[in-house]
Amino acid sequence: MKAMSSMERVLTSLQHKEPDRVPLLLSLTMHGAKMQGVSIQKYFSSPQLMAEAQVRMWKKYESDFLNSFTYSSAEVEAFGGSTIFYEDGPPNSGEPVIQALEDIESLEPPDVQTVKSLMVTIEATRRMKAAVGEEVPILGVTISPFSLPVMQMGFENYFDLLYSDMEHFRSLMKVNTEFQLQYANMLVEAGATAIVYFDPLSSTTIIPRAKFLETGFNIARDAVKRMHGPIVAHFASGRILPIVDKIIEAGFIGVSASVDEDLKILKKLAGGKLTLIGNLNGMEMPNWTAEQIDQNVRSAISDGARGGGFVLCDNHGEIPYQVSDETIQGIADASRKYGKYPLKRT
Amino acid sequence: MGKKEQLAEELEAALLAIDQDACRHIIMDDMADVPILSRIENAIVPALASIGVKWRNGDVALSQVYLSAKITDALLEEMLSSSHETLASRPKVAAVCLEDHHLLGIHVVRMVVRSSGYDVVDYGRMDLEPLVERVCRDEVDYLLISTLMLRSALRVEKLKEKLEERKCDACLIVGGAPFRYDASLWRRVGADFTSSSPSEALEFILSREGKR
Structure with missing residues (x-):
């Protein structure tokens, strides 16, 4: 088969057909800083450094996506929140901005154009698009309106709200939904090919299916309808088997697959309707040997890639800073070694 | 099933349903005559242990683990505040x-x-x-x-x-x-x-x- 461009490869797989080889998504964010020889904080404040590094990493590893994601708490900064940066790991969100329920009552959707960190992402997306055009898909990432409150008000306060005060919950969702929609559509306008709707709270690792149906599902379904462009749901290593039917119903075209769940079962449930993205264990990656890289890549491809509808990726949505260049290169090499269609029977 | 096991099971079900009133009824009413430490050992510890196993196996969610712990913690406070026993x-x-x-x-x-x-x-x-x-x-x-x-x-x-x-x-x-x-x-x-x-x-x- 003639070699495809990254865009052709990904689009073919999304149509549940077999491209030339399994598409590879390396969720590299902080590694761009390493490559550019700057701190993570400096890197995430420069659209130029980010765009350059994403293109360089795509060429170096021959992967199939660019990714304009910086860090989750950038979206909380829009609401007045702060971010704590580290030298060797992802930034953390600072003190919650919602300290009391009354704070929700006065909350308004922020204007994305006034948020410096988000405009860095928008501009980086634009530069990536200018660099690769239609050759490579660019992913834009937004935190779901439903999961954002974990950082806005703290995990415990949010659980308490979710189980005891639906009125304030709905008010918060209204504000977050407007904000998220505005940001997602700006990313698409800037050149993002697809939006990753990052919604770990909806995973059944975090809330049971019944609660998801009452809350996160309706919010996701509404968001998908109103967002421009194709949308992928990401649950950050969380389990999804009990809600796969609803993820399809909500209108997502793809979904993250966790290492906690059997890829073969997920593939069956996805039924040619959802592309699976996963499920390499990012936490273990820093210590993988060459044999383990080979084995894990081969196993994921064997379990998930037949017939297309599969993108090889880590299962958390961000490869840890501690994962070495050799390991990333090893994953990329193994994906080409074992991912050539038609797949060999194993 | 003995009375102790039954109470632990009932407590677990009430905890997973986030039914605070039912949990309180089991610990404060059904076990009113039982010393606090026995209520802990016979009902609370086994219920939370079972929920922990289910969490590990992916059968219950983090929200249920958190709220179960929160409910039992509040009940513990209530028991301790009305007795001379301490942790x-x-x-x-x-x-x-x-x-x-x-x-x-x-x-x-x-x-x-x-x-x-x-x-x-x-x-x-x-x-x-x-x-x-x-x-x-x-x-x-x-x-x-x-x-x-x-x-x-x-x-x-x-x-x-x-x-x-x-x-x-x-x-x-x-x-x-x-x-x-x-x-x-x-x-x-x-x-x-x-x-x-x-x-x-x-x-x-x-x-x-x-x-x-």
Whole structure:
């Protein structure tokens, strides 16, 4: 088969057909800083450094996506929140901005154009698009309106709200939904090919299916309808088997697959309707040997890639800073070694 | 099924349904004549242990684990406030969120261990150096450490090293996503145990203390 461009490869797989080889998504964010020889904080404040590094990493590893994601708490900064940066790991969100329920009552959707960190992402997306055009898909990432409150008000306060005060919950969702929609559509306008709707709270690792149906599902379904462009749901290593039917119903075209769940079962449930993205264990990656890289890549491809509808990726949505260049290169090499269609029977 | 097992099962069902009134009824009314420590041992500990196993197996969600711990913690407070009984202050147990900003995990573990009758000092979020000072000063026997980020999990190695330099032999029990997704990480950073559920940490302490 003639070699495809990254865009052709990904689009073919999304149509549940077999491209030339399994598409590879390396969720590299902080590694761009390493490559550019700057701190993570400096890197995430420069659209130029980010765009350059994403293109360089795509060429170096021959992967199939660019990714304009910086860090989750950038979206909380829009609401007045702060971010704590580290030298060797992802930034953390600072003190919650919602300290009391009354704070929700006065909350308004922020204007994305006034948020410096988000405009860095928008501009980086634009530069990536200018660099690769239609050759490579660019992913834009937004935190779901439903999961954002974990950082806005703290995990415990949010659980308490979710189980005891639906009125304030709905008010918060209204504000977050407007904000998220505005940001997602700006990313698409800037050149993002697809939006990753990052919604770990909806995973059944975090809330049971019944609660998801009452809350996160309706919010996701509404968001998908109103967002421009194709949308992928990401649950950050969380389990999804009990809600796969609803993820399809909500209108997502793809979904993250966790290492906690059997890829073969997920593939069956996805039924040619959802592309699976996963499920390499990012936490273990820093210590993988060459044999383990080979084995894990081969196993994921064997379990998930037949017939297309599969993108090889880590299962958390961000490869840890501690994962070495050799390991990333090893994953990329193994994906080409074992991912050539038609797949060999194993 | 004996009466004790039945009450533990009923309590577990009520906890998973987040039915505070039903939980309160079981502990405060159905077991009104039972001494507090027996209520803890016969109903609360087994119910939370079973929920912990289900969490580990992916059969219950984190929200249910958190709210179960919160409900039992409140019931414990209520029982203690109306009696002369107190929580055991030895072994000395402390809980900390190491250099991360997500306190949920450590609060759940603290509540579950407290619900077994051990007092737990909540250190909240701490950086490494002040934590070493505090653990040594408080003569901590068990330090429950929660991390969310890999970088924080890797800091446990430094913590262990610093504690050893100070001749402090606190038992380090680690938990959180990095340890759950990398089964050998706890050994590599020098921890004494890892628990994939709050009740597993409790079982480890109980077992070390010779109560099982």
